[in-house]
Amino acid sequence: EAGVVQSPRYKIIEKKQPVAFWCNPISGHNTLYWYRQNLGQGPELLIRYENEEAVDDSQLPKDRFSAERLKGVDSTLKIQPAELGDSAVYLCASSSRKIAGGNTGELFFGEGSRLTVL
Amino acid sequence: LTKTTQPISMDSYEGQEVNITCSHNNIATNDYITWYQQFPSQGPRFIIQGYKTKVTNEVASLFIPADRKSSTLSLPRVSLSDTAVYYCLVATDWGNTDKLIFGTGTRLQVFP
Incomplete structure:
Protein backbone atom coordinates (compact mmCIF):
# COMPACT_ATOMS: atom_id res chain seq x y z
CA GLU A 1 0.00 0.00 0.00
CA ALA A 2 1.39 3.40 -0.97
CA GLY A 3 1.99 5.85 1.82
CA VAL A 4 1.40 9.59 1.87
CA VAL A 5 3.09 11.12 -1.16
CA GLN A 6 4.35 14.69 -1.16
CA SER A 7 6.06 16.80 -3.78
CA PRO A 8 8.37 18.45 -4.27
CA ARG A 9 10.82 17.11 -1.70
CA TYR A 49 -9.50 18.64 6.32
CA GLU A 50 -12.36 16.24 6.73
CA ASN A 51 -12.99 15.19 3.13
CA GLU A 52 -13.06 18.47 1.22
CA GLU A 53 -13.97 20.64 4.19
CA ALA A 54 -11.33 22.59 6.09
CA VAL A 55 -12.53 21.98 9.65
CA ASP A 56 -9.59 23.58 11.43
CA ASP A 57 -7.54 26.33 9.80
CA SER A 58 -7.08 28.51 12.86
CA GLN A 59 -3.29 28.26 12.65
CA LEU A 60 -3.04 28.96 8.93
CA PRO A 61 -1.62 32.45 8.19
CA LYS A 62 -4.38 33.37 5.80
CA ASP A 63 -2.77 36.50 4.47
CA ARG A 64 -0.27 34.48 2.49
CA PHE A 65 -1.14 30.81 2.92
CA SER A 66 -3.96 28.98 1.23
CA ALA A 67 -4.92 25.36 0.88
CA GLU A 68 -7.43 23.33 -1.03
CA ARG A 69 -8.69 19.78 -1.23
CA LEU A 70 -11.22 20.08 -4.00
CA LYS A 71 -12.33 16.46 -4.43
CA GLY A 72 -11.56 15.30 -0.94
CA VAL A 73 -8.49 13.39 -2.02
CA ASP A 74 -5.24 15.16 -2.81
CA SER A 75 -4.44 18.60 -1.48
CA THR A 76 -2.35 21.63 -2.31
CA LEU A 77 -0.79 24.12 0.10
CA LYS A 78 0.25 27.44 -1.38
CA ILE A 79 2.31 30.34 -0.08
CA GLN A 80 2.18 33.65 -1.88
CA PRO A 81 4.32 35.61 -1.42
CA ALA A 82 6.91 33.62 0.48
CA GLU A 83 8.92 35.25 3.27
CA LEU A 84 12.26 34.31 4.77
CA GLY A 85 10.51 32.99 7.89
CA ASP A 86 8.57 30.48 5.82
CA SER A 87 11.66 28.32 5.43
CA ALA A 88 10.66 25.03 7.01
CA VAL A 89 9.56 21.50 6.23
CA TYR A 90 5.92 21.20 5.25
CA LEU A 91 4.48 17.85 6.25
CA CYS A 92 1.27 16.28 5.06
CA ALA A 93 -0.43 13.55 7.05
CA SER A 94 -3.59 11.55 6.72
CA SER A 95 -5.71 9.36 8.95
CA SER A 96 -8.68 7.14 8.43
CA ARG A 97 -10.73 9.16 10.89
CA LYS A 98 -10.51 12.02 13.29
CA ILE A 99 -7.96 11.39 16.01
CA ALA A 100 -9.17 13.01 19.22
CA GLY A 101 -10.97 12.30 22.41
CA GLY A 102 -11.93 8.68 22.57
CA ASN A 103 -11.00 7.94 18.98
CA THR A 104 -7.80 5.94 18.65
CA GLY A 105 -5.66 5.69 15.58
CA GLU A 106 -2.56 7.12 14.04
CA LEU A 107 -1.39 9.76 11.64
CA PHE A 108 0.52 8.67 8.56
CA PHE A 109 3.03 11.29 7.47
CA GLY A 110 4.68 11.90 4.17
CA GLU A 111 8.39 12.62 3.89
CA GLY A 112 7.77 16.35 3.76
CA SER A 113 8.66 19.21 1.47
CA ARG A 114 11.66 21.25 2.55
CA LEU A 115 11.31 24.91 1.61
CA THR A 116 14.22 27.32 1.60
CA VAL A 117 13.43 30.98 1.03
CA LEU A 118 16.42 33.14 0.08
CA LEU B 1 -5.24 22.45 25.60
CA THR B 2 -3.14 19.61 26.92
CA LYS B 3 0.53 20.46 26.91
CA THR B 4 3.18 17.78 27.18
CA THR B 5 6.61 18.10 28.70
CA GLN B 6 9.50 15.83 27.80
CA PRO B 7 13.27 15.94 28.27
CA ILE B 8 14.95 17.75 25.41
CA SER B 9 17.58 15.09 24.87
CA MET B 10 18.86 11.74 26.12
CA ASP B 11 21.96 9.69 25.43
CA SER B 12 22.27 5.93 25.58
CA TYR B 13 24.46 3.07 24.41
CA GLU B 14 23.59 0.15 22.21
CA GLY B 15 21.92 -2.68 24.06
CA GLN B 16 20.60 -0.55 26.89
CA GLU B 17 16.96 0.03 27.77
CA VAL B 18 15.82 3.62 27.31
CA ASN B 19 12.89 5.16 29.16
CA ILE B 20 11.51 8.51 28.06
CA THR B 21 8.96 10.11 30.35
CA CYS B 22 6.35 12.61 29.28
CA SER B 23 4.24 14.78 31.59
CA HIS B 24 0.68 15.68 30.64
CA ASN B 25 -0.93 17.00 33.81
CA ASN B 26 -4.10 18.27 32.14
CA ILE B 27 -4.98 15.15 30.21
CA ALA B 28 -8.72 14.76 29.67
CA THR B 29 -10.70 11.68 30.61
CA ASN B 30 -11.11 10.38 27.07
CA ASP B 31 -7.68 11.30 25.73
CA TYR B 32 -5.23 8.71 24.48
CA ILE B 33 -1.46 9.07 24.66
CA THR B 34 0.49 8.49 21.50
CA TRP B 35 4.19 8.38 20.75
CA TYR B 36 5.82 9.11 17.42
CA GLN B 37 9.38 8.66 16.18
CA GLN B 38 11.03 10.93 13.65
CA PHE B 39 14.25 10.36 11.74
CA PRO B 40 16.03 13.21 9.93
CA SER B 41 14.43 14.13 6.62
CA GLN B 42 11.38 11.99 7.31
CA GLY B 43 7.92 12.56 8.69
CA PRO B 44 7.03 11.29 12.17
CA ARG B 45 6.07 7.64 12.43
CA PHE B 46 3.60 6.13 14.90
CA ILE B 47 5.17 3.94 17.56
CA ILE B 48 2.59 3.15 20.20
CA GLN B 49 -0.65 4.37 21.74
CA GLY B 50 -2.31 3.73 25.06
CA TYR B 51 -4.92 4.86 27.56
CA LYS B 52 -3.85 3.34 30.86
CA THR B 53 -1.60 0.72 32.50
CA LYS B 54 0.74 -0.93 30.02
CA VAL B 55 0.77 -1.43 26.28
CA THR B 56 3.41 -3.42 24.44
CA ASN B 57 4.08 -3.99 20.77
CA GLU B 58 7.02 -5.29 18.77
CA VAL B 59 8.82 -1.95 19.01
CA ALA B 60 8.21 -0.51 22.47
CA SER B 61 6.24 -0.52 25.68
CA LEU B 62 4.16 2.29 27.09
CA PHE B 63 3.59 2.63 30.80
CA ILE B 64 0.81 4.86 32.08
CA PRO B 65 0.17 5.26 35.82
CA ALA B 66 -3.30 5.31 37.29
CA ASP B 67 -3.53 9.12 37.42
CA ARG B 68 -2.50 9.30 33.72
CA LYS B 69 -0.61 12.55 34.32
CA SER B 70 2.51 11.07 32.80
CA SER B 71 3.59 8.24 30.55
CA THR B 72 6.86 6.46 29.88
CA LEU B 73 7.99 5.11 26.55
CA SER B 74 10.34 2.19 27.00
CA LEU B 75 12.66 1.07 24.21
CA PRO B 76 14.31 -2.27 25.01
CA ARG B 77 17.90 -2.87 23.94
CA VAL B 78 18.32 0.15 21.70
CA SER B 79 20.49 0.11 18.60
CA LEU B 80 22.12 2.88 16.61
CA SER B 81 19.06 2.96 14.36
CA ASP B 82 16.92 4.10 17.28
CA THR B 83 18.66 7.48 17.19
CA ALA B 84 15.76 9.81 16.47
CA VAL B 85 13.41 12.37 17.98
CA TYR B 86 10.53 10.96 20.00
CA TYR B 87 7.30 12.90 20.45
CA CYS B 88 4.64 12.37 23.06
CA LEU B 89 1.18 13.54 22.04
CA VAL B 90 -2.17 13.73 23.73
CA ALA B 91 -5.20 13.91 21.48
CA THR B 92 -7.15 16.90 22.71
CA ASP B 93 -10.70 17.58 21.74
CA TRP B 94 -12.43 20.79 22.55
CA GLY B 95 -15.51 22.03 20.82
CA ASN B 96 -15.21 21.54 17.11
CA THR B 97 -11.49 22.12 17.09
CA ASP B 98 -9.26 19.11 17.45
CA LYS B 99 -5.53 19.31 17.56
CA LEU B 100 -2.72 16.88 17.89
CA ILE B 101 -0.11 18.92 19.71
CA PHE B 102 3.50 18.02 19.06
CA GLY B 103 5.96 19.38 21.58
CA THR B 104 9.66 19.79 20.91
CA GLY B 105 10.23 16.08 21.45
CA THR B 106 13.12 14.17 22.99
CA ARG B 107 16.22 13.76 20.89
CA LEU B 108 17.67 10.32 21.60
CA GLN B 109 21.27 9.68 20.65
CA VAL B 110 22.46 6.08 20.78
CA PHE B 111 26.21 5.50 20.89
CA PRO B 112 28.13 2.32 19.96
Whole structure:
Protein backbone atom coordinates (compact mmCIF):
# COMPACT_ATOMS: atom_id res chain seq x y z
CA GLU A 1 0.00 0.00 0.00
CA ALA A 2 1.39 3.40 -0.97
CA GLY A 3 1.99 5.85 1.82
CA VAL A 4 1.40 9.59 1.87
CA VAL A 5 3.09 11.12 -1.16
CA GLN A 6 4.35 14.69 -1.16
CA SER A 7 6.06 16.80 -3.78
CA PRO A 8 8.37 18.45 -4.27
CA ARG A 9 10.82 17.11 -1.70
CA TYR A 10 12.91 20.24 -1.89
CA LYS A 11 12.20 23.75 -3.10
CA ILE A 12 14.42 26.82 -3.09
CA ILE A 13 12.88 30.15 -3.99
CA GLU A 14 13.54 33.84 -3.65
CA LYS A 15 11.46 35.76 -1.16
CA LYS A 16 8.21 37.19 -2.50
CA GLN A 17 7.91 34.29 -4.97
CA PRO A 18 4.98 31.87 -4.81
CA VAL A 19 5.34 28.21 -3.99
CA ALA A 20 2.98 25.25 -3.88
CA PHE A 21 3.16 21.85 -2.25
CA TRP A 22 1.13 18.83 -3.22
CA CYS A 23 -0.01 15.91 -1.11
CA ASN A 24 -1.71 12.65 -1.99
CA PRO A 25 -2.95 10.89 1.15
CA ILE A 26 -3.36 7.17 1.69
CA SER A 27 -6.29 5.85 -0.29
CA GLY A 28 -9.50 5.97 1.71
CA HIS A 29 -8.20 8.38 4.34
CA ASN A 30 -10.77 11.11 4.75
CA THR A 31 -8.77 13.28 7.15
CA LEU A 32 -5.80 15.23 5.85
CA TYR A 33 -3.44 17.47 7.79
CA TRP A 34 -0.82 20.00 6.80
CA TYR A 35 1.90 20.67 9.36
CA ARG A 36 4.87 23.00 9.33
CA GLN A 37 8.08 21.98 11.07
CA ASN A 38 10.80 24.49 11.83
CA LEU A 39 14.33 23.32 12.46
CA GLY A 40 14.64 21.71 15.89
CA GLN A 41 10.92 22.01 16.64
CA GLY A 42 7.97 19.69 16.55
CA PRO A 43 5.40 19.86 13.77
CA GLU A 44 2.77 22.61 14.08
CA LEU A 45 -0.67 22.05 12.62
CA LEU A 46 -1.63 24.48 9.86
CA ILE A 47 -4.90 23.03 8.62
CA ARG A 48 -7.00 19.91 8.88
CA TYR A 49 -9.50 18.64 6.32
CA GLU A 50 -12.36 16.24 6.73
CA ASN A 51 -12.99 15.19 3.13
CA GLU A 52 -13.06 18.47 1.22
CA GLU A 53 -13.97 20.64 4.19
CA ALA A 54 -11.33 22.59 6.09
CA VAL A 55 -12.53 21.98 9.65
CA ASP A 56 -9.59 23.58 11.43
CA ASP A 57 -7.54 26.33 9.80
CA SER A 58 -7.08 28.51 12.86
CA GLN A 59 -3.29 28.26 12.65
CA LEU A 60 -3.04 28.96 8.93
CA PRO A 61 -1.62 32.45 8.19
CA LYS A 62 -4.38 33.37 5.80
CA ASP A 63 -2.77 36.50 4.47
CA ARG A 64 -0.27 34.48 2.49
CA PHE A 65 -1.14 30.81 2.92
CA SER A 66 -3.96 28.98 1.23
CA ALA A 67 -4.92 25.36 0.88
CA GLU A 68 -7.43 23.33 -1.03
CA ARG A 69 -8.69 19.78 -1.23
CA LEU A 70 -11.22 20.08 -4.00
CA LYS A 71 -12.33 16.46 -4.43
CA GLY A 72 -11.56 15.30 -0.94
CA VAL A 73 -8.49 13.39 -2.02
CA ASP A 74 -5.24 15.16 -2.81
CA SER A 75 -4.44 18.60 -1.48
CA THR A 76 -2.35 21.63 -2.31
CA LEU A 77 -0.79 24.12 0.10
CA LYS A 78 0.25 27.44 -1.38
CA ILE A 79 2.31 30.34 -0.08
CA GLN A 80 2.18 33.65 -1.88
CA PRO A 81 4.32 35.61 -1.42
CA ALA A 82 6.91 33.62 0.48
CA GLU A 83 8.92 35.25 3.27
CA LEU A 84 12.26 34.31 4.77
CA GLY A 85 10.51 32.99 7.89
CA ASP A 86 8.57 30.48 5.82
CA SER A 87 11.66 28.32 5.43
CA ALA A 88 10.66 25.03 7.01
CA VAL A 89 9.56 21.50 6.23
CA TYR A 90 5.92 21.20 5.25
CA LEU A 91 4.48 17.85 6.25
CA CYS A 92 1.27 16.28 5.06
CA ALA A 93 -0.43 13.55 7.05
CA SER A 94 -3.59 11.55 6.72
CA SER A 95 -5.71 9.36 8.95
CA SER A 96 -8.68 7.14 8.43
CA ARG A 97 -10.73 9.16 10.89
CA LYS A 98 -10.51 12.02 13.29
CA ILE A 99 -7.96 11.39 16.01
CA ALA A 100 -9.17 13.01 19.22
CA GLY A 101 -10.97 12.30 22.41
CA GLY A 102 -11.93 8.68 22.57
CA ASN A 103 -11.00 7.94 18.98
CA THR A 104 -7.80 5.94 18.65
CA GLY A 105 -5.66 5.69 15.58
CA GLU A 106 -2.56 7.12 14.04
CA LEU A 107 -1.39 9.76 11.64
CA PHE A 108 0.52 8.67 8.56
CA PHE A 109 3.03 11.29 7.47
CA GLY A 110 4.68 11.90 4.17
CA GLU A 111 8.39 12.62 3.89
CA GLY A 112 7.77 16.35 3.76
CA SER A 113 8.66 19.21 1.47
CA ARG A 114 11.66 21.25 2.55
CA LEU A 115 11.31 24.91 1.61
CA THR A 116 14.22 27.32 1.60
CA VAL A 117 13.43 30.98 1.03
CA LEU A 118 16.42 33.14 0.08
CA LEU B 1 -5.24 22.45 25.60
CA THR B 2 -3.14 19.61 26.92
CA LYS B 3 0.53 20.46 26.91
CA THR B 4 3.18 17.78 27.18
CA THR B 5 6.61 18.10 28.70
CA GLN B 6 9.50 15.83 27.80
CA PRO B 7 13.27 15.94 28.27
CA ILE B 8 14.95 17.75 25.41
CA SER B 9 17.58 15.09 24.87
CA MET B 10 18.86 11.74 26.12
CA ASP B 11 21.96 9.69 25.43
CA SER B 12 22.27 5.93 25.58
CA TYR B 13 24.46 3.07 24.41
CA GLU B 14 23.59 0.15 22.21
CA GLY B 15 21.92 -2.68 24.06
CA GLN B 16 20.60 -0.55 26.89
CA GLU B 17 16.96 0.03 27.77
CA VAL B 18 15.82 3.62 27.31
CA ASN B 19 12.89 5.16 29.16
CA ILE B 20 11.51 8.51 28.06
CA THR B 21 8.96 10.11 30.35
CA CYS B 22 6.35 12.61 29.28
CA SER B 23 4.24 14.78 31.59
CA HIS B 24 0.68 15.68 30.64
CA ASN B 25 -0.93 17.00 33.81
CA ASN B 26 -4.10 18.27 32.14
CA ILE B 27 -4.98 15.15 30.21
CA ALA B 28 -8.72 14.76 29.67
CA THR B 29 -10.70 11.68 30.61
CA ASN B 30 -11.11 10.38 27.07
CA ASP B 31 -7.68 11.30 25.73
CA TYR B 32 -5.23 8.71 24.48
CA ILE B 33 -1.46 9.07 24.66
CA THR B 34 0.49 8.49 21.50
CA TRP B 35 4.19 8.38 20.75
CA TYR B 36 5.82 9.11 17.42
CA GLN B 37 9.38 8.66 16.18
CA GLN B 38 11.03 10.93 13.65
CA PHE B 39 14.25 10.36 11.74
CA PRO B 40 16.03 13.21 9.93
CA SER B 41 14.43 14.13 6.62
CA GLN B 42 11.38 11.99 7.31
CA GLY B 43 7.92 12.56 8.69
CA PRO B 44 7.03 11.29 12.17
CA ARG B 45 6.07 7.64 12.43
CA PHE B 46 3.60 6.13 14.90
CA ILE B 47 5.17 3.94 17.56
CA ILE B 48 2.59 3.15 20.20
CA GLN B 49 -0.65 4.37 21.74
CA GLY B 50 -2.31 3.73 25.06
CA TYR B 51 -4.92 4.86 27.56
CA LYS B 52 -3.85 3.34 30.86
CA THR B 53 -1.60 0.72 32.50
CA LYS B 54 0.74 -0.93 30.02
CA VAL B 55 0.77 -1.43 26.28
CA THR B 56 3.41 -3.42 24.44
CA ASN B 57 4.08 -3.99 20.77
CA GLU B 58 7.02 -5.29 18.77
CA VAL B 59 8.82 -1.95 19.01
CA ALA B 60 8.21 -0.51 22.47
CA SER B 61 6.24 -0.52 25.68
CA LEU B 62 4.16 2.29 27.09
CA PHE B 63 3.59 2.63 30.80
CA ILE B 64 0.81 4.86 32.08
CA PRO B 65 0.17 5.26 35.82
CA ALA B 66 -3.30 5.31 37.29
CA ASP B 67 -3.53 9.12 37.42
CA ARG B 68 -2.50 9.30 33.72
CA LYS B 69 -0.61 12.55 34.32
CA SER B 70 2.51 11.07 32.80
CA SER B 71 3.59 8.24 30.55
CA THR B 72 6.86 6.46 29.88
CA LEU B 73 7.99 5.11 26.55
CA SER B 74 10.34 2.19 27.00
CA LEU B 75 12.66 1.07 24.21
CA PRO B 76 14.31 -2.27 25.01
CA ARG B 77 17.90 -2.87 23.94
CA VAL B 78 18.32 0.15 21.70
CA SER B 79 20.49 0.11 18.60
CA LEU B 80 22.12 2.88 16.61
CA SER B 81 19.06 2.96 14.36
CA ASP B 82 16.92 4.10 17.28
CA THR B 83 18.66 7.48 17.19
CA ALA B 84 15.76 9.81 16.47
CA VAL B 85 13.41 12.37 17.98
CA TYR B 86 10.53 10.96 20.00
CA TYR B 87 7.30 12.90 20.45
CA CYS B 88 4.64 12.37 23.06
CA LEU B 89 1.18 13.54 22.04
CA VAL B 90 -2.17 13.73 23.73
CA ALA B 91 -5.20 13.91 21.48
CA THR B 92 -7.15 16.90 22.71
CA ASP B 93 -10.70 17.58 21.74
CA TRP B 94 -12.43 20.79 22.55
CA GLY B 95 -15.51 22.03 20.82
CA ASN B 96 -15.21 21.54 17.11
CA THR B 97 -11.49 22.12 17.09
CA ASP B 98 -9.26 19.11 17.45
CA LYS B 99 -5.53 19.31 17.56
CA LEU B 100 -2.72 16.88 17.89
CA ILE B 101 -0.11 18.92 19.71
CA PHE B 102 3.50 18.02 19.06
CA GLY B 103 5.96 19.38 21.58
CA THR B 104 9.66 19.79 20.91
CA GLY B 105 10.23 16.08 21.45
CA THR B 106 13.12 14.17 22.99
CA ARG B 107 16.22 13.76 20.89
CA LEU B 108 17.67 10.32 21.60
CA GLN B 109 21.27 9.68 20.65
CA VAL B 110 22.46 6.08 20.78
CA PHE B 111 26.21 5.50 20.89
CA PRO B 112 28.13 2.32 19.96
